Amino acid sequence: MNMATTDSSMVRFGRFLRDNPVIPLLAFLVLMIAVLEVIRPGIVTPFRAGRDGLISTFWVGNLIKFAIPLAMLAACQVLTMLTAGIDLSAGIVATVAAFVCATLSSIWGPVPAVLIAMSMGLVVGVVNGIGVGVVRVHPLIMTLGTGLIATGCMQVYQRLVINAGSEIPAVLSWLGTGRTLSMPNGLFLFVPFALFVFWLMRFTGFGRLLFALGSNENAAKLSGVRAWQVYVALYALSGLIAALAGLLYLGMIRQTSLSLASPLLLPSVAAAVIGGTSIFGGRGSFAGAIVGALIIRVLDTMLTLMQMPEGARTMLFGLIILTVTAIYVRITGSR
């Protein structure tokens, strides 16, 4: 009690923020949107540009639409980071799933194509899980390596199906590009998905095992947790999520390419980190990662509007990730 009274208000504020990382993040998001509005008056609030409406639902819809795949990939990072891991194969898994789905749906129809695409994610995930959980390879190396192998497999596969043409299943286009009440249809997939992740992290034994393994692996093992089973399940889940994100992204972009979702990988790590997930494990929230994904998208729009050359954009992007994380670490006093 004495401790609490001698704490400075700054420390107490920091502790409050550490327990509720979403609040400062939301404040930062609003700040970023305000800055965006200053840079280009009327983009968020059409009435200032002489059009109707207080807030542009089109703009908000677009923001959410492009943040969804990023947030889904960030879910892979959040879940794996809870156990002090990371999934660097997520971007490639998403690309592989999208490519396989697009090429197979013209041959076998959309349903088998989607199922096979998802099973690709599962396979890569299980291999990651075995490597991390059973053989105990560092997750960073393991997922980088499987990513490399998956890229090679995709290139070989591409030469086999080079004549098959590609087709985007109608469901995916509807999810990716359609709008309901000017909000993107992707939300029909994302809202249940996000609820599932919340439920998984907060209310299931599996979620508690992830936090336990990340906080103190030895203690968790001594308490009878079969760590390898958790890791295999975790990375398999991460692979599935990445494949799902890839399918959604395919519907959004409506083009196949061998590097479709790869540029999303590093932003997804950034979104998870900005969202207050500790790369050392044991602490993280998916809500934070969602806000992180939104922040990254607003930042992206801002840099495009300022007509930054490609180099300056990439550079600023990196600097801002670093600054946000540094400020966050400073305020909360934790890593």
Add this chain to the structure above:
Amino acid sequence: MSDIIKKNAWVAGLVALLFVLLVLTKAIQPSFGMSGLESVARAALPFAFATAGMAVVVIVGGIDLSVASMMAVCAVTAAVLMERMAGVPAILIVLGLGFVMGLINGGLIVLTRVPDIVVTLAMLFVWEGVALLILESPGGATTEWLKQSIRGSVIPFVPNALAIIALCVAVVWIPLRRSKLGISIYATGSDELAAFRSGVAVGRTKIVAYGVCGMFCAFGGLSLASLTGIGEPVPGPYLMASVAAVVLGGVVLGGGRGGLLGPIIAVLILRIVRTILTLLAVDPNVTTIIEGTIMVGVVMLGTAATLRGARK
């Protein structure tokens, strides 16, 4: 005593593996001789320097995800400078630039207290952007003598490229390893808190280690520029390869153990494997798969061996 044998056993095993692979190459392609060895060594140049840099930061207990981007910055700077000035001052400027970039990475890690993996991930973007700002599309030029220096062999049976790797790494690493700073690097890597309590300036040690990494990346960038003759602003595939070679070379992720000799031999092994696959007329894409599988398999075996050793 047994520790010394164990340490050297790993490197000796790698040398034996390298030798076996060379014999295998010769068996597959009887005409494989000096010129073949030379091209392997030449192709290994940027990989070797990226790996050397990565090894230093892994030994100090960190990791640098921005090696490939720093190499790109150094390569384009070298190409732009050599269009306008003589080779030697340009090389010195590029080496200084690499060192400063590394110091910036290390300084940010120490000052912000953000995990190194996150800082260098962010710096990966930053350096990539810097490279694009310096040179938007591949261009520039490289001094002729620099391009020539990595070809041929002055010392018999030793390709120049290999000699350059050995020389650059030895000049930077051996004095460092022998100095107080080298001991600090190993101490910080094996237990940061213990090192701090024993009076090691942990922060400064880390910063310098990242600086050395940056300098090796500058060597890597210079070798990239002299290999291609131009500056390429897009980072190459050096991150994954360098991490794999570092682990294969017996440097433990997490720090404190290993040297630079093992990782560099590991780079040569990985390059020879690629040559063998090419000689066997394997589809280059399949080669990528096999290479990735080998990297992952090696890392898996290495980790399993380390774990068994730890249990004993």
